[in-house]
Amino acid sequence: MFKDITIGQYYQTESLLHSLDPRVKIVGTLAYIISLFVVDSFAGYLVCALFLIVMIRLSNVPVGYIVRGMRAILILLLITMAFNLFLTPGETLVKFGFLKITKQGLAFAVKMAIRLSLLVIGSSLMTLTTTPNQLTDAIESLLNPLKRLRVPVHEIAMMMSIALRFIPILMEETDKIMKAQIARGADFESKNLIKKIQSLVPLLVPLFISAFRRANDLAMAMEARCYRGGAGRTKMKPLVYQGRDQGAYFILLAYFCICVALRLLPLPFLV
Amino acid sequence: MTDTAEVTGLTDETELTGLSDTGELAGLTVTAERKWTAMGITLENVSYVYEQGTAMQTAALQGISLEIPDNQFIGLIGHTGSGKSTLVQLLNGLLRPTSGRVLYNGKDIHEDGFDKKALRANVGLVFQYPEHQLFEVDVLSDVMYGPKNLGLDEATCKKRAIQALENVGMKEKYFKTSPFDLSGGQKRRAAIAGVLAMNPRILILDEPTAGLDPRGRDEILGLISEMKQKLSMTIILVSHSMDDVARYVERIVVMGHGKKVFDDTPRNVFKHYIELEDLGLSAPQITYIMNTLRDYGMDVHTDALTVEEAAAEILRAAKRQP
Structure with a gap:
């Protein structure tokens, strides 16, 4: 799909x-x-x-x-x-x-x-x-002048890169949950609109739960690595x-x- | 109409007998006559390619022929990326093979008019981390989701759900709790019950012990083996660990790099323990112990599958020696 x-x-x-x-x-x-x-x-x-x-x-x-x-x-x-x-x-x-x-x-x-x-x-x-990583690096670098206006450029870039990174993960997750529910007889191809909406519940509930779980895990992992935002952070591959x-x-x-x-x-x- | 269907079924099977390498499956070959009436899934030279037409194109499966009869306990083993997860999705029609055919009871499941829903009720598939698919307000209604999709009435659904929950050893006091309040092992049981409630003839479990502690793992494996005996269905246990399956299954299919490498009884498969290592797998620890003992000159048979069998064999060998 x-x-x-x-x-x-x-x-x-x-x-x-x-x-x-x-x-x-x-x-x-x-x-x-x-x-x-x-x-x-x-x-x-x-x-x-x-x-x-x-x-x-x-x-x-x-x-x-x-x-x-x-x-x-x-x-x-x-x-x-x-x-x-x-x-x-x-x-x-x-x-x-x-x-x-x-x-x-x-x-x-x-x-x-x-x-x-x-x-x-x-x-x-x-x-x-x-790659999403390169993209956010570039956005951070291009928006850098705005830092003087107290725009949280690094945080914006970080949020973007996380959001971009999660698109394929959540898509894969959706695919997996969909398959699991199809294996339990779910019908996602119904023409009936009400049935179609109803059929989304078994898909969306697990998807939201998994998104929250992943967000939680990620926050934990970032804290465990002492993430404190962009101040004083250097890059492994600076853009030149x-x-x-x-x-x-x-x-x-x-x-x-x-x-x-x-x-x-x-x-x-x-x- | 039934006549023609039967006749086509017949020819399919005869062709297959010619194709498949059943010769080496001494313990598993069924007589030709029984095959025609036998139920089950047949894969005929099935291949599957992911992302065909892009640079990421990868052949997940190449030329797999496989026969899954009724009432057999099969272990499907392979390293990560060997194609085992793709294979199980082909078995209940979630994926369509790039080439080759998948037959259920002799009928091509991708032919027009084939009832896929009925197929999925008959071939139950429990995915990895099945607890991630739970969604209902309480355990009982979540298990009822499958039977409801089959169009059964409320009372029958409830009856089946309760039965399935009992079969996975779920206590009644949990029936009305939210599935999200259960412990990891219990969640998994509830999720397995969700598939079991559809009364499948063939139950496929993809890594049912992933992410569980050793105790939870033994509990789930014991439960599956119990279910096999009680419900006399075919169970396919997908795993990357030989130790997990050796004790329980009667047949092992080993996958490696998208191909079927071995398909035999556990004892015969473990004889190839050196080849298994090349596939990133290993035989059960007990196989290694017995082989080492023999290398040191002890006159033991190396085909023990469990610790108990090995102990008995060593004692026997000790008595034989002067």
């Missing part, structure tokens, strides 16, 4: 993208997300898509694996498309009863679908190529920028400039 969700999962392999500094990848992903909202023409989306395709090739993650992860947002995608398709005012193309499809609606729906897909693939590419990271920043900047240019310059061939 959860096998298909690749969002937030790490894909173990070796590639250029995997070896980049995680800070570059976070900044890059943010820049990519912003760029998707900067461009508003099909030509612009083409540039964004090409950039993403190159990145996927550089990441060594199989395309099939990434596309499978898209299934999780398929429903969201369809609903968004439907709303945009039918509810955008403009020049009417087709009309069924009170529903009408406009030219603007069609263009907007397609753009929205492309934007959402690229957004999800782009951000999942970051988590696919970066390499030459390739600087190169990556440069490429990102160039890409971002192209996107902004595509938006600002009134080029005639842009739709």
Whole structure:
């Protein structure tokens, strides 16, 4: 059931993208997300898509694996498309009863679908190529300036890394409990809504209990190791920028400039 | 319609007799005639691959053929990662084999129209740490969950639950307590009762002693052996410890790196104690003692399974010597 969700999962392999500094990848992903909202023409989306395709090739993650992860947002995608398709005012193309499809609606729906897909693939590419540990290290390092404003940066990073770490554990746990209850005749595939909700009780109660138990164990283990927050803590693997990271920043900047240019310059061939 | 089903069942079994290596299972081979009427699970050349199509692709099982008849006490042994947990999930249809077939009473369990719920009632599976699946307000209603899912009426469910709880040695005063207030060993008993209440013909227990202290371990193992005698069902005891199973089971299936390595009576399996070590397993301690004694020149048979048998054998050898 959860096998298909690749969002937030790490894909173990070796590639250029995997070896980049995680800070570059976070900044890059943010820049990519912003760029998707900067461009508003099909030509612009083409540039964004090409950039993403190159990145996927550089990441060594199989395309099939990434596309499978898209299934999780398929429903969201369809609903968004439907709303945009039918509810955008403009020049009417087709009309069924009170529903009408406009030219603007069609263009907007397609753009929205492309934007959402690229957004999800782009951000999942970051988590696919970066371990949760690296990710939180990078967030801590990027947010470091906020420490002067008394923002508990280390604590936020620690909470994030724990939360991220627990996603696969709880998924595995859910899978296990589900199987155990199926072995006792539970039916999780019932179409009946009330039965469906009822069938969740034997799943959720053990899951919550196990989550509390794990949280308790973890707190105990951290205290046993004299965890006292971030003050004076050093790192085994401190983040240091390499030459390739600087190169990556440069490429990102160039890409971002192209996107902004595509938006600002009134080029005639842009739709 | 029944005729055709029987005929297909027949051909399946005949094919299998040709395929399987029952030759070395001297003590376990059943006559061909009995096989056709025999109930149980048959695995035909079953393989299972995790995360197929990704870099994490791993073959958990490769070409397993196995026959599990009625009323047999089987130990399924393997090191961590040998595929034993995957194997038991194939037996009640929780996982679908990547290739090969799983038959229950001669019928393919993944064929359309096969009643999986009935299969899961007949093939009860108790997972590792089964107490993690308890959820109800009291022990009795938790045990009733299984029978209720089978669509039985309240009274029958209750009757079965009480019977199952008695069979696992749960005292009546605990029936109305919350399962979360029980001790570790009792929780496990309650969870085993939850599967037992479905009246399975075959009961699979995945590491039922994991996380228990030595006393709790002996209690649970004794209980399982008692259940086997009282309820005359097939029990598959999954474990990584030979010492746990040697005393109780009549047949041992050893898994190693996703393959079936040995499938024989305990005495015959333990003869291969050196090969077992290569698989990260070990024979019972008593096997080592007897082999060492023989290496030192004592004329003993090395196939004792329990301390009592070993003691008797040593005494006998001592008398034989001039």
